[in-house]
Structure formats: C-alpha cells, structure tokens
Amino acid sequence: MTARRGGGPTMHDVGKLAQVSAMTVSRVLKNDPGVSEETRERVFAAVDRLGYRRNETARSLRLGGSGMIGLVVTNLANPFYSRLALGVQEVATEHGFRMLLSNSAEQAGREPGIIDGLIDHQVEGLIVVPAGSRQQHLAAAMRHVPVVLAARPPAGLDTDCVLVEDFHGAFEATACLLAEGHSRIAFLGNPPALYTGAERLRGFWAAHEEAGIEPDNALIHQGLVDAATAERAADELLDRPEGPTALFCTNNRISQGAIRALYKRGTVLPLAGFDDFDLSDVLGLPLTLVSYDADEIGRQAARLLIDRLHHQDAEPPASRRVTVPTRVIRHGARPGDHPSSAPPPGA
Known part of the structure; x- marks a missing residue:
C-alpha cells in the first residue's frame, strides 16, 4: 500500500x-489499555510499514486541545x-502529551x-510548584484548565497535590543525631x-520533644535561600563559644553550603539533611x-493531571x-563505629 x-x-x-x-488506531497510539495486545501489534506493524507519523496539529483541531x-x-x-x-x-x-517547562526562580x-x-x-x-502561599492566581487558572500542585500543598484551593513526607523525614533524621548523643543541633x-x-x-522540633530535649532557639536559622546564605549562617553558628555539635539542613543546597563552611574550617561535624546528592557517599563525612x-x-x-483530563466530561473526583x-540513608564513620566500618584515609 502506498501513501x-x-x-x-x-x-x-x-x-x-x-x-x-x-x-482503534487512535486508541492504540494513545496507549488505551482497553485495546487487545493482538490488535496493538497489528496497528504498530502497519504504522512501521507505512511510516505513519501522527499530525499533531490536525489532532489538536480535531480533539479541541493542544496536546x-x-x-x-x-x-x-x-x-x-x-x-x-x-x-x-x-x-x-x-x-501522548508534550510538556512546556517554566521556571519562577522562587519569585512569587x-x-x-x-x-x-x-x-x-x-x-x-x-x-505547579507554588513559589509562595498566595495562590489566588491558581484559582483563576483552574477556571480554564485542571491544576495539580507538586511538593507544596494547595492553600485555599480544591485541587490535587503530590507531597513528600517532609515531617516524617525530618523527624527520623533528627532522631538519628539525638540518638548519637547530640543535644545541640543547629537547624x-x-x-x-x-x-x-x-x-x-x-x-526537627518533634524529634527533640520525644527525646525530652529542648532545642536552643539561638541555633535555629531560617530564611536561607541557597548554598551561599547557608555557608554564612553555618559560619556564624560555628563561631559561637557554645556552638552546635551537629547540623540539620532542610535541603541539598543548604547542606552543600554547610559542608563548605565545615571544610574551610577543617572541622568535621555530623550533618543531617533533606535530599541526597551526588558524591555524598564518598565524602567521608558523617552524613544522615x-x-x-x-x-x-x-x-x-x-x-493525577492526565486522569482529570481524561474524565473532564464526567463528575470530577474529589481532590486527592x-x-x-x-x-534515611547514612554515610561516613561515627563515634562508636567499628574500625572496619570507617572510610579509608583520604576518603
């Protein structure tokens, strides 16, 4: 057959x-699970033989969407x-969708x-990963298209979201430091x-409460936005006469800034933080x-988003x-570790 x-x-x-x-061809190309495997094979064989390529512009006009x-x-x-x-x-x-990516640079x-x-x-x-807590513009957007939030929850919106176990992860990592005997942990x-x-x-606070230890508010620094601000904050804390014996950092950039501050001083302190990062396992530092x-x-x-797009004509599901x-993963030797578990010299 020719074109x-x-x-x-x-x-x-x-x-x-x-x-x-x-x-049926359209259903196969959209990975519809309701099509039999035998039919899928015949359609893909025909696609390969003819060199068929879906016309996305025509699809958009026909289906009323951009894809x-x-x-x-x-x-x-x-x-x-x-x-x-x-x-x-x-x-x-x-x-069968394409993605358009934009970056807000944390500027709400x-x-x-x-x-x-x-x-x-x-x-x-x-x-959307919202840059701030004011989300009225997202409510306005939802009058036109479905919106799903990622990493941060909706504020006054009735929509789906995907989150990380932020509280649980921080609790577990802090509890590890407390179990090692650290009572002065900087945040x-x-x-x-x-x-x-x-x-x-x-x-972080809940782990201290469970251990019966009162965190020192003087060791809590918030508002850090990158590695540079984290490095300066760590320097300030480490300069104190009664400084911390361990550090907790809330993301990978803050951890990297704190590690740089420790490195410049030639100081080794246990550090716990959110987000694993490349080479964390070979630094030889006590990391949690x-x-x-x-x-x-x-x-x-x-x-979640595509499910809503596929059911726009039906009763919308409740927000999910x-x-x-x-x-928690742990790297590097700690006090009390067996000598054989310590990293090799220069690690």
Whole structure:
C-alpha cells in the first residue's frame, strides 16, 4: 500500500492495513489499555510499514486541545526540580502529551504571568510548584484548565497535590543525631513561609520533644535561600563559644553550603539533611540524609493531571493528596563505629 498523493499516510490508511477502524488506531497510539495486545501489534506493524507519523496539529483541531501540559517549578538549577520534570515528562510522553517547562526562580510575583502565558499557549493542564502561599492566581487558572500542585500543598484551593513526607523525614533524621548523643543541633532552614521549611522544622522540633530535649532557639536559622546564605549562617553558628555539635539542613543546597563552611574550617561535624546528592557517599563525612524519589513526585503529579483530563466530561473526583515516602540513608564513620566500618584515609 502506498501513501495518498500529496501527503503522508493517514490514520485511515493505517486502519485499513491493520483491518481496524481509525478510532482503534487512535486508541492504540494513545496507549488505551482497553485495546487487545493482538490488535496493538497489528496497528504498530502497519504504522512501521507505512511510516505513519501522527499530525499533531490536525489532532489538536480535531480533539479541541493542544496536546501540551505546562509545568512550573521554582528553581530549575536545583537537581530536585530537574528530576521532578523528568518524571512529569515520562508520564506525559506515555500518554501522548508534550510538556512546556517554566521556571519562577522562587519569585512569587512572576508566577501569575507565567501561568497566564502557559494558558495563552493553550496548555490542557498545569502542574505547579507554588513559589509562595498566595495562590489566588491558581484559582483563576483552574477556571480554564485542571491544576495539580507538586511538593507544596494547595492553600485555599480544591485541587490535587503530590507531597513528600517532609515531617516524617525530618523527624527520623533528627532522631538519628539525638540518638548519637547530640543535644545541640543547629537547624539551617529555608524560608518559614514555605511549606517544606515549616514542616521540616516541625519534624526537627518533634524529634527533640520525644527525646525530652529542648532545642536552643539561638541555633535555629531560617530564611536561607541557597548554598551561599547557608555557608554564612553555618559560619556564624560555628563561631559561637557554645556552638552546635551537629547540623540539620532542610535541603541539598543548604547542606552543600554547610559542608563548605565545615571544610574551610577543617572541622568535621555530623550533618543531617533533606535530599541526597551526588558524591555524598564518598565524602567521608558523617552524613544522615533523607532520600526520596523526586522523579516519582513528577510521575504521580502527571498521572493525577492526565486522569482529570481524561474524565473532564464526567463528575470530577474529589481532590486527592499523594505522599511520596522518604527513607534515611547514612554515610561516613561515627563515634562508636567499628574500625572496619570507617572510610579509608583520604576518603
């Protein structure tokens, strides 16, 4: 069979060769689970033989959608958001969607304009990591498209979200330091207005309460936004006569700033923090890190959004909250470790 004159093969051509309807071809190309494996094989064999390539513009006109979803993150330079974006893209591609990525740079004032721009580009839905607690612009966006939040919960919105076990992870990591005998643990945190910062401080505090230890407020620094501000805060704490014997950091950038401050001083202190990071296992430092699958946050958010897109004509489901679990991993030797478990010299 040859393609029609004046253009490439059509979905009808594929269906005729595979002995199915054009609608069945469309269902196969959208990974509809209701199509039998035998039919799928025939359709894909016909696609390969004809060299069929779906016309996305025609699809958009026919289905009334662009085939695109928008993703807004707060700091694309942070590996966490890069992994989240990869998770969104993975699921979007599986379902025949493309992803438009935007970065708010943690500037809440920029976010409404970014959202409006994505809607003007006809995205069919949005996944947003909110830059702040004011979310009225997201409520306005929800009049046009479904919106799912990631990493931070809705504030006054009735919508789906995907979160990390922020409280539990901070509690477990802090409890590890307390169990080692540390009673003066410094807290280096991101801005308290952020959900993650507040929840991780709450977990830090709860672990102390359970251990019967009162945290020293003088050792709690919040409002840190990057490695540089974290390094300065760590320096200030370490300069104190009664400084900390261990550190807790609320994200990977803050951990890296604190590690740099320790390195410049030639000081080794146990450090606990959220987010594993590259080479953490070979530094030879006593690290307690809260790890989780950032890709899975993106995958879950994309699944929630696409599920809403596939059921827009039905009664919308109640808002859903998915929580991605955390686990504590530990690197480096600690007091009391067996000598054979210590890292080799120079590690």
